[in-house]
Amino acid sequence: MPKTNPGRFFEDFRLGDRLVHATPRTVTTGDAALYTALYGTRFAVQSSDAFARAIGYPKSPLDDLLVFHVVFGKTVPDVSLNAVANLGYAGCRFLAPVYPGDTLSTVSEVIGLKENSNRKTGVVYVRSVGTNQHGDTVLDYVRWVMVRKRDEAAPAPEEHVPALPKALEPDQLGDACPVIDPEAYDTVLAGQRHRLNDYVAGECIDHVDGMTVEEAEHMLATRLYQNTAKVHFNQFTEGQGRFGRRLIYGGHVISLARALSFNGLANAFHIAAINGGRHVAPLFAGNTVFAWSQILAVEELPGRDDVGALRIRTVATKDRPCGDYPLKAGDDYDPAVILDLDYWALIPR
Amino acid sequence: MPKTNPGRFFEDFRLGDRLVHATPRTVTTGDAALYTALYGTRFAVQSSDAFARAIGYPKSPLDDLLVFHVVFGKTVPDVSLNAVANLGYAGCRFLAPVYPGDTLSTVSEVIGLKENSNRKTGVVYVRSVGTNQHGDTVLDYVRWVMVRKRDEAAPAPEEHVPALPKALEPDQLGDACPVIDPEAYDTVLAGQRHRLNDYVAGECIDHVDGMTVEEAEHMLATRLYQNTAKVHFNQFTEGQGRFGRRLIYGGHVISLARALSFNGLANAFHIAAINGGRHVAPLFAGNTVFAWSQILAVEELPGRDDVGALRIRTVATKDRPCGDYPLKAGDDYDPAVILDLDYWALIPR
Amino acid sequence: MPKTNPGRFFEDFRLGDRLVHATPRTVTTGDAALYTALYGTRFAVQSSDAFARAIGYPKSPLDDLLVFHVVFGKTVPDVSLNAVANLGYAGCRFLAPVYPGDTLSTVSEVIGLKENSNRKTGVVYVRSVGTNQHGDTVLDYVRWVMVRKRDEAAPAPEEHVPALPKALEPDQLGDACPVIDPEAYDTVLAGQRHRLNDYVAGECIDHVDGMTVEEAEHMLATRLYQNTAKVHFNQFTEGQGRFGRRLIYGGHVISLARALSFNGLANAFHIAAINGGRHVAPLFAGNTVFAWSQILAVEELPGRDDVGALRIRTVATKDRPCGDYPLKAGDDYDPAVILDLDYWALIPR
Incomplete structure (x- = not known):
């Protein structure tokens, strides 16, 4: 048995397997500073302890996506070291705030398996749960x-495709957001005056700005998350591969799009859930990322009169401004589209 | 009214306008670590809590220019999103030390307006004030x-050019520096033996070293400061623009020059004021920055026998060593010069 | 006497000279976050306060090599500003753990001098000692x-080559590691099940993964350590030099190799000593670093039943996977080899 981790192949997964992932991680203000430097994020709750305290947090929580990336990164050595493609996300809920000094760990369960008809690959469904030190x-x-x-001749496991929710419901949202004082939420300091009911379902927002990505940046980010997927780091090997270059971690694109979305969604300060997401096309260093969003729903949260939720579809493109909200070209995605993300964000009422 | 910020155009400013800028920011040891990684700064007071405590600080203050950049960054969405050029600074005073954990906010007042004769642009003068959480x-x-x-035909505002000081006076300096114990200031640990009276007005110092700048570095820095000026980040758009590439934030150049100036000015540990500064030419990734300084004045501070002040002119160049103190070429600046900065730094007596 | 530091030349060193280096440095969680972002290191003790506490540390110590680089960086302005080559290390012992908030300082003593026969250069041996604020x-x-x-005609000092240990002995190891509870050391969370006695002397481990290095990354790292060696930063000058480009700090290579070695040595959580190391060839931006290790010895530590020590030879290459453990080509190193490092790492029993 080798001392290095070869990663699991499709036939190594069994339905119900419980994978306790390595490398618990204490997240700090150092990580928060790097996150700001990598994406330029400006949401006031995460940027200012004073702002966070004024509305009811004990201090600034860490950015939700930083938490997502750290929890996700731990799953890579056990789940996706031999992955061909990251196909999708569903039912993602943020359930407790994470503060500097907290330690994150991840455990996953294999909840679905389906061999592909080519017998060379299969789809693995995992539910991953991130916990803090408590x-x-x-x-x-x-x-x-x-x-x-590993071996095409290996027998296929019994096929099981789990039922997954298309979207979370409003009554499933908000556990990671303490009850805030919406009067104390200063929209001038937050950068935009619009609250929950200033948005209407169907409206589209071009986030205007573009952000070019460098190799050093996406590698710094992906290592910060201790994500070890080989395709992001190794030009020697990737240079001989399909794209001839390193692939950028899909989560980096999500964070870039979220940071760009501040321009239009400045008060949607907390991602409560991700309903689903597709990395439609790869991003490479040198590309410039743009984004636009459509408001899919404007909802109150049962039992809460401090915040409500916007269901948002954020679409990111590469080398293509989003003034005309690019999405589809016929039945396919517009070739410039790289991300199609459906999520719930909380916003003061 | 759009939900995204189009930025103010010249005709949107009114004399006396008070602009409360968004995005309060808690600055931390994470920001300090990034600042060190970005510039390699070595001033002992900011580098070592033990050194800072020995002379009378409660702990290391954050680098003055990190404070400047964070305070400045907040003004960009309201002041300079549609700027053609950042023309100058004046009367800049550091008035209280900033420590990790402090939260910075910025408010500006429009103190001058002058339309240019081409009627396409105008000059806006703002006084910006950064405050902490107290x-x-x-x-x-x-x-x-x-x-x-926005519209060339828009009427010009009444012209008002504010009277600005050419330089701060010594009695205006020092509020951000607690009284220190100059005996406890260890010049060996600080890296150089020269104190206030070892400098003479007129002397020139070549800071010797050169630092090449990469795209990833200046973008990380500028995002760290939550400075959103588009020209720094978007190669897709800038590639079609005047220079064909991203411009580096002028403040990045100031920080590079200041860090290089350690070699010769190691004990000038605190920038007390910036009298004025000009970004003479743009810097681009791939260029190597050099710097030299001239001591313009050596002054005692009224009522203080712990520290005095050096008035320093620091000149930065690109791709041009500074052994012969390059500055002018005829009436113009030497084409290699990119920064001409006039400031006061405190130094132990 | 100039105000800038010209660095010492060979004839400026005297046997027995004591060099108190400048720039004490408080190391923080911000530095730790950057270290993670730069190398992707995953050792659980350094990654998680909770993990560290469970086994007996008060909290996560900083990575040993971060400590090494910070202590080393301070010696550069006094020792190696005019260096042609960094020839070797010996007798390196880690003697106390370093935690976020500690302040590091360095003092060196000149313990050997030997002029080269060409009379243009000489070899300087220094013993450097890093201390904390206590x-x-x-x-x-x-x-x-x-x-x-500086001057070829300068007289040679009396030659003195110090006797240096080829390797530390097991009874010299472990001072920087508190007694831990090996039962509480969770190998699942640490990422690998192998403890001390699962390794055997002679076995080789290919660390599999490759990491490409960018200019921005190695410069960020080297500045973080306040290492001022000119060859790492100045493309203007280096572009005209022997290699036509910036050289990467050798310590950056050591940290990359150590981080890669997690894959196979995940429980070897603490570097207790470096017996010796050679930077066999330079690394440049764009190269991809691979690494493999051989276990040279498996030792118990006198008086300790919690941890033992692996003596490890880690070899790093550029643009060359290590599945066949490349090392020598005839009497010389394989041209792909860039680092040959011999060190002791502690691992739970």
Whole structure:
């Protein structure tokens, strides 16, 4: 048995397997500073302890996506080291705030398996749960990923495709957001005057700005998350591969799009849930990322009169401004589209 | 009214306008670590809590220019999103030390307006004030910037050019520096033996070293400061623009020059004021920055026998060593010069 | 006497000279976050306060190599500013753990001098000692470096080559590691099940993964350590030099190799000593670093039943996977080899 981790192949997964992932991680203000430097994020609750305290947090929580990336990164050595593609996310809920000094760990369960008809690969569905040092669940999500088989002749497992929610419901949102004082939420300091009911379902917002990505940046980010997927780091090997270059971690694109979305969604300060997401096309260093969003729903949260939720579809493109809200070209995605993300964000009422 | 910020155009400013800028920011040891990684700064007071405590600080203050950049960054969405050029600074005073954990906010007042004769642009003068979470002013400065008009036909505002000081006076300096114990200031640990009276007005110092700048570095820095000026980040758009590439934030150049100036000015540990500064030419990734300084004045501070002040002119160049103190070529600047900065730094007596 | 530091030339060193280096440095969680972002290191003790506490640390110590680089960086302005080559290390011991908030300082003693026969250069041997704010020694090592003479005609000092240990002995190891509870050390969370006695002398481990290095990354790292060696930063000058480009700090390579070695040595959580190391060939931006290790010895530590020590030879290459353990080509190193490092790491029993 080798001392190095070869990663699991498709036939190594069994339905119900419980994978306790390595590398618990204490997240700090150092990580928060790097996150700001990597994406330029400006949401006031995460940027200012004073702002966060004024509305009812004990101090600034860490950015939700930083938490997501750290929890996700731990799953890579056990789930996706031999992955061909990260296919999707569903049912992702943020369940407790994470503060500097908290330690994050991740455990996953294999909840679905489906061999592909080519017998060379299969789809693995895992539910991953991130917890803090007190054992509280901070994040719970499902992802599915296409994984290579070690041996094409290996027998296929019994097929099981889990039922996954298309979207979370409003009554499932908000556990990671303490009750805030919406009067104390200063929209001038937050950068935009619009609250929950200033948005209407169907409206589209071009986030205007573009952000070019460098190799050093996405590698710094992906290492910060201790995500070890080989395709992001190794030009020697990737240079001989399909794209001839390193692939950028899909989560980096999500964070870039979220940071750009501040321009139009400045008060949507907390991602409460990710309903689903697709990395439609790869991003490479040198590309410039743009984004636009459509408001899919404007909802109150049962039992809460401090915040409500916007269901948002954020679409990111590369080298293509989003003034005309690019999405589809016929039945396919517009070739410039790289991300199609459906999530719930909380916003003061 | 759009939900995204189009930025103010020249005709949107009114004399006396008070602009409360968004995005309060808690600055931390994470920001300090990044600042060190970005510039390699080595001033002992900011580098070592033990050194800072020995001379009378409660702990290491954050680098003055990190404070400047964070306070400045907040003004960009309201002042210079449609700027053509950042023209100058004046009357910049550091008024209270900033420590990790402090939260910075910025408010500006429009103190001058002058339409250009081409009617396409105008100059806006703003006084910006940075405060901490206790409401103490930490920084106060004036900058002026050339801003596009939305509509050339828009009427010009009444012209008002504020009287600005050419330089601060010694009795205006030192509020951000607690009284220190100059005996406890260890010049061996600080890296150089020269104190206030070892400098003489007129002397020139070549800072010797050169630092090449990469795209990833200046973008990380500028995002760290939550400075959103588009020209720094978007190669897709800038590639089609005047220079064909991203411009580096002028403040990045100031920080590079200041860090290089350690070699010769190691004990000038605190920037007390910036009298004025000009970004003479743009810097681009791939260029190597050099710097030299001239001591303009050596002054005691009224009522203080712990520290005095050096008035320093620091000149930065690109791709041009500074052994012969390059500055002018005829009436113009030497084409290699990119920064001409006039400031006061405190140094132990 | 100039105000800038010209660096010492060979004839400026005297046997027995004591060099108190400048720039004490408080290391923080911000530095730790950057270290993670730069190398992707995953050792659980350094990654998680909760994990560290469970086994007996008060909290996560900083990575040993971060400590090494910070202590080393301070010696550069006094020892190696005019160095031609960093020739080797010996007798390097980590003697106390370093935690976020500690302040590091370095003092060196000149323990050997030997002029080269060409009379243009000489070898300087220094013993450098890093201490924390309490005066405890945290690191003690010898390095030797080839330094230019200012004047070829300057008389040679009396030659003295110090006797240096080939390797530390097991009874010299472990001072920087508190007694831990090996039962509480969770190998699942640490990422690998192998403890001390699962390794055997002679076995080789390919660390599999490759990491490409960008200019921005190695410069950020080297500045973080306040290492001022000119060859790492100045493309203007280096572009005209021997290699036509910036050289990457050798310590950056050591950290990359150590981080890669997690894959196979995940429980070897603490570097207790470096017996010796050679930077066999330079690394440049764009190269991809691979690594493999051989276990040279498996030792118990006298008086300790919690941890033992692996003596490890880690070899790093550029643009060359290590599945066949490349090392020598005839009498010389394989041209792909860039680092040959011999060290002791502690691992739970």
